[in-house]
Amino acid sequence: MPELDFTGLKDAAYRGFKPQFEKVVADARRRRRRRHVLTVATAAMLLAGSGVAVAARPDAPAPPPAGIGGVRTPDFMPTPGGTPTPGTDQGVVTGRPVAGDLNHIYLRWSKCGGCGIRWAGTEDGGRHWRTGDLPVPVNATLDLRAAGPRTLVARYVPRSAPDNRYAEWIASTDGGSTWxxxxxxxxxxxxxxxxxxxxxxxxxxxxxxxxxxxxGDIVQLGQRSTLHNAMLVESVPAEAGLWVSGFTGERIATDGRITGTGGAAEVSRDGGRTWSRHAFPDDLAASDDVGGPAVATRDGRTVYAIGRVRGSLVVWRSADGGATWTRAAGTADVGDRTIRAALRPDGVLVVQAGISAQEDPVMLASSDGGATWRRTTLGPGADPRAVSGGFVQTGWPDSKGVWVSTDGATWSWVDPPELP
Incomplete structure (x- = not known):
């Protein structure tokens, strides 16, 4: 950071990035189009009370089954104001779904300000759902994650806590029944x-x-990333190493925003003990807010760094795990949309430009390593998470359910639960 010194402001902004990161990014992009100064706001659950339980209530009522597919498969990015998806009744607040595998899917939800935070889960791919309490203060902000089919962890910060240093973790190894x-x-x-x-x-x-x-035990690295505004590339399979995307520097824009410069990617092949870095010469970025280029790889050796430069799609390719890079010839007009990218198991490189309906997203595909691009049907595949048996991707916050795939190319829709 420059010395005048915006570190405190930036740290406060980071602490505000909690349950609805991608929605915050989409909102920020709309504000930039109107030339407003960016302000990062906390999207938190405003719930009342306090106290921590040891286990979920055994008598918690289960919501009715939601089934798979519903009446119809929704658009991947439905038009704002269109037909609501199940589980979005007024008064019910839900978080991003997470998956332990193709059948075990979970989400956090709350009915009202003083009703506490709960979880909902399915073990049969959405045919039946059950629910229970999360043993956290009802006023907490909370991030629920799946580490396996029946292993969940939740990180929460009570509303009364001054910052993230007071965060606590809970874990369940029985699908949420006990914590x-x-x-x-x-x-x-x-x-x-x-x-x-x-x-x-x-x-x-x-x-x-x-x-x-x-x-459900948790280990954290002793050191933070040395990149600015970095983010973990979660779509990269574990066997391809740890990939982090960010920036080598920062600048203050004319409208007061702090933006990254020098898009870069770092990789560790020993669990984060050591890292190697490559900085791209054209300020390659997939978003103006967090993270540098999008990174796509399956084996950790053939790697693509993808982003936009002055409104055009730019692709860099490495055939040696990131040691050397060559710029691909292909490009496309993507404007200032947020970029997501993935390399499918069949070798097709896919790019989603725009992560919310308000960005008017487009889908691009390349079968020749980024030399040429074709526009294709908008759908999941550019931001998948590898799980046992296949892949999952959400359309959240525009779509509240989960897309699942066994091959990363053909996807099916799982409805969210109809919460009481």
Whole structure:
């Protein structure tokens, strides 16, 4: 940061990035189009009361089953104000769904300000759902994650806490029925085979953490990322290494925004103990707010760094795991849309330009490593998460359910639950 010194403001902004990160990004982009000064606001659950329980209530009523597919498969990015998806009744606030595999899907929800925070989960791909209490203060902000089919962790900060240093963790290894408090331990490297979590404020502010899928134990790195505004690339398979995207520097824009400069990617192949970095020469970025270029790889050797430069899609390709890079010839007009990208198992490179309906998203595909691009049908596939048996992706916040796929190319829709 420059010396005048905006560090406190920036840290406060990072602390505000909690449950609805992508919605905050989309809102920020709309404000920029109107030339307003960017203000990062906390999207928190405003709930009342306090107190921590040890386990979920065994008598918690279960919502009615939602089924798979519903009446019809919704648009991937439905038009704002269109037909609401199940589970979005007025008064019910839900979080982003998370998946332990193609059948085990979970989300956090709340009915009213004083009703507490709850979880809902399915073990059969959405045919039946059950629900229970989350043993956290009802006024907390909370991030729910899945580390395995029946292993969940939740990180929460009571509303009365001054900042994220007072965050606490809880874990469940039985699909949410019982919970225990977990104290993360610090290590020089994250254990192999553990689920690495992309935290909302990013590894620049908070070290990367990993969860044991069997026990729910948590380990965090001892060091934070040295990149600015960094984020973990969660769509990269674990066997391809840890990839972090961010910036080598920052500048203050004319409208007062703090933006990144020098888009860069870092990779670690030893659990975060050591890192190698490559900075791209054209300020490559997938978003103006958090993270540098989008990174796409399946094996960690053939890697693509993708973003936009002055409204045009730019692709850099590495054939040696990020040691050297070559700029691909293909391009497309993407404006100032947010970029997401992934390399499918069939070798097709896919790009989603725009992550919310308000960005008027478009989908692009390349079968020749970014040399040429074709426009294709908008749908999931550019921001998948690998799970046992396939892949999952949400359309959240525009779509409240989950897309699932066994091959990363053909996707099916799972309705969210109809919450009471």
């Amino acid at each position: 225990r408090k977990v104290q993360p331990r610090t290590a020089e490297a994250l254990p192999a085979g553990w689920q690495v979590l992309g935290r909302r404020s990013g590894p620049t502010t908070e070290p990367l953490v990993a969860v044991d899928p069997a026990t």
